[in-house]
Amino acid sequence: MPCNSPMHSSYVxxxxxxxxxxxNVERYLIECLESARRQSLDDIEVICINDGSTDGSGEILxxxxxxxxxxxVIEKPNGGLSSARNxxxxxxxxxxxxxLDSDDRLLPDAxxxxxxxxxxxxxxxxxxxxxxxxxxxxxxxxxxxxxxxxVYRPFAEDLLFKEHSRPYVWRSAFKRDFLERHRLRFNEDLxxxxxxxxxxxxxxxxxxxxxxxxxxxxxxxxxxxxxxxxVSLDAADRVEKHIAIxxxxxxxxxxxxxxxxxxxxxxxxxLEFVILDLVSLREGDRLCLARRFGxxxxxxxxxxxxxxxxMVDGIGxxxxxRRMLRWVVAPDCVESPxxxxxxxxxxxxxxxxxxxxxxxxxxxxxx
Numbered sequence: 001m002p003c004n005s006p007m008h009s010s011y012v013x014x015x016x017x018x019x020x021x022x023x024n025v026e027r028y029l030i031e032c033l034e035s036a037r038r039q040s041l042d043d044i045e046v047i048c049i050n051d052g053s054t055d056g057s058g059e060i061l062x063x064x065x066x067x068x069x070x071x072x073v074i075e076k077p078n079g080g081l082s083s084a085r086n087x088x089x090x091x092x093x094x095x096x097x098x099x100l101d102s103d104d105r106l107l108p109d110a111x112x113x114x115x116x117x118x119x120x121x122x123x124x125x126x127x128x129x130x131x132x133x134x135x136x137x138x139x140x141x142x143x144x145x146x147x148x149x150x151v152y153r154p155f156a157e158d159l160l161f162k163e164h165s166r167p168y169v170w171r172s173a174f175k176r177d178f179l180e181r182h183r184l185r186f187n188e189d190l191x192x193x194x195x196x197x198x199x200x201x202x203x204x205x206x207x208x209x210x211x212x213x214x215x216x217x218x219x220x221x222x223x224x225x226x227x228x229x230x231v232s233l234d235a236a237d238r239v240e241k242h243i244a245i246x247x248x249x250x251x252x253x254x255x256x257x258x259x260x261x262x263x264x265x266x267x268x269x270x271l272e273f274v275i276l277d278l279v280s281l282r283e284g285d286r287l288c289l290a291r292r293f294g295x296x297x298x299x300x301x302x303x304x305x306x307x308x309x310x311m312v313d314g315i316g317x318x319x320x321x322r323r324m325l326r327w328v329v330a331p332d333c334v335e336s337p338x339x340x341x342x343x344x345x346x347x348x349x350x351x352x353x354x355x356x357x358x359x360x361x362x363x364x365x366x367x
Contacts, residue, residue, distance in 0.1 A: 014070075016044040016111045017094030017176065020102050021084035026056040028103040028220070033064045033071070035105035035218075041112040046071045047088045048102075052078030057102075082186035082194045085169075089179060098173045103220045110216035114173045121151050123210035124178040125202065130171050130217035137221050145171065145219065153208040157265040160203060163211060169195040171217050178206065193245035200249045200266065204258055239277045239289055246270040247296040254300030267297070268317055271324050272349055278328075279337050290331035298329050320345040 018036055022029065036046045048061050050073060058075070065071040076087055089097060096118060100106055110128075117126045130145040137145070147164040159165055169186075178184075182205045186194045203209060253259055253266055274293055278286060317325065324345050327334045337345070 014043050014045040014094045015041065015096065015115055016173075017088075017092035017097050018044055018046045018100055018106075018111070019085060019088035019092065019097065020046065020048045020100045021051055021081055021088065022048055022053060022057050022061065022102045023051040023078065023081075023084070024053050024055045024057060025102040026053075026060060029057055029060045032100065032102050032105055033060070035108075036100060037064075037068050037070070038108055039106065039111045040109040041115065044070060044111055045092075045094060047074065047091055048072065049074045049076060049084040049088050051076060051080070051084040080188065080191070082188045082190065086185045086188065089185060092176055094176060096173050097176050097179060099170045100217075101170050101220075104170065105218045107216050107218065113212075113214055113216060117210050117212050118173070118175070121208060121210040123151065123153075123208040124175050124206040125172055125209045126212065127165050127172040127209065128212045128217065129215035130168070130219045131215045132221045133218050135221045137219070141221070145215070147211040147213060149211065149213050151208060151210045152206075155204050155206060155209065155262065157263045159209060160200065161265050161269060165203070165209075165211060166199045167193075167196045168219070169198055170219075172199075174202070187248055190244055190248060192241045196245055197248040197252070201252050204253075204256070204262060239274065239281060239285075242274050242277065243289055243293045243296070246274055246293060250296045250300035254303040257303070259300070264317060267300075267325075268321055268349060270297075271321060271328070272346070275324055275328075275337070275345065276342060279342060283336075286336065287331050290328050294329040294331060297325065318348040320348040 020032065020036070025032075033046070033048075036044070046068075048064070048071060050058050050061055061071070061073045065073050072091070074087060074091060076084070085099065096115060098111065098114065114126050114128060117123070117128075127147060129147055132141065132145070136142075144164050145168075150163070152159045174184075182202075184198070184202055184205075187197050190197060249266065250270060259267065278289060278293065281289065320341065323341060324337060327337055
């Protein structure tokens with residue numbers, strides 16, 4: 001039932017709406033729900049979206065809602081993570097919205113500390129730290145989940161590229177009126193990377209974003225059969241999935257004029273995100289997907305009212321990045337980048353230390 005329903009006229013709205021998408025996680029769900037029920041902040045609602053589960057998850061949810069009136073269960077046909085989250089956002093009534101994946105858990109005072117950070121900073125978004133369990137996370141993952149204490153007011157691209165502020169939306173909380181005012185929802189066409197696309201749309205629209213170093217979320221590393229597990233095992237279509245994410249981000253930034261307003265780091269990031277795996281494909285696939293990616297780049301840049309060459313000249317990318325950009329928009333006319341060109345590109349973008357760390361990580365993973 002939406003919050004603006006007449007039946008909610010006398011309803012005292014909770015401080016936090018905690019949204020839990022659920023699909024076939026009976027093994028972990030009780031632990032997850034208990035972490036929500038045991039929050040030190042009592043004034044919460046727990047919105048569980050049963051996304052067509054075929055195991056015992058639905059029965060666990062029904063028992064949980066019978067034991068705790070704060071738990072609301074919404075049944076829907078299977079539509080994927082983004083669809084389930086969106087359904088929960090539509091139903092949310094709290095002042096703030098948080099997300100919890102159904103195989104993870106919140107620390108006991110997570111909601112209380114997040115609300116305190118909102119009150120202190122008057123931010124639209126609060127992004128916090130997380131810890132890994134039951135296994136240790138990789139060095140890169142642990143670093144990613146460890147933001148510093150800082151407030152961005154107003155938005156700057158450094159929030160996306162120089163802070164540990166993404167890509168997992170479950171480590172962020174949002175003012176619900178901010179989400180509604182900007183009509184922010186997850187893209188249901190993305191089978192992977194929906195959190196990245198969401199952050200690239202949400203952060204630029206926030207008047208203030210507060211990061212906090214407190215580790216308030218426990219992230220499971222990593223159950224067999226999870227979405228991340230499937231993606232890591234099925235690398236064949238990784239390039240196409242990455243291009244789909246890049247297309248969404250480029251479209252959003254182009255439509256809103258954010259390249260001109262905020263800068264061009266986002267364009268450089270999409271090149272990094274796609275280019276290494278793209279040039280590694282066999283020629284037919286490489287050219288086909290390069291044309292697709294190049295069309296998205298051209299369309300995003302053309303919204304500035306200038307020719308593509310004029311836009312490229314004014315972007316401020318380094319020579320190696322410009323070389324990559326020209327290849328993706330004309331892959332049939334420009335020779336595919338060599339390994340040396342790729343190395344120059346990543347050195348230009350990330351610096352020597354970061355490149356050496358990435359190379360060591362890839363060797364360790366056997367890539």
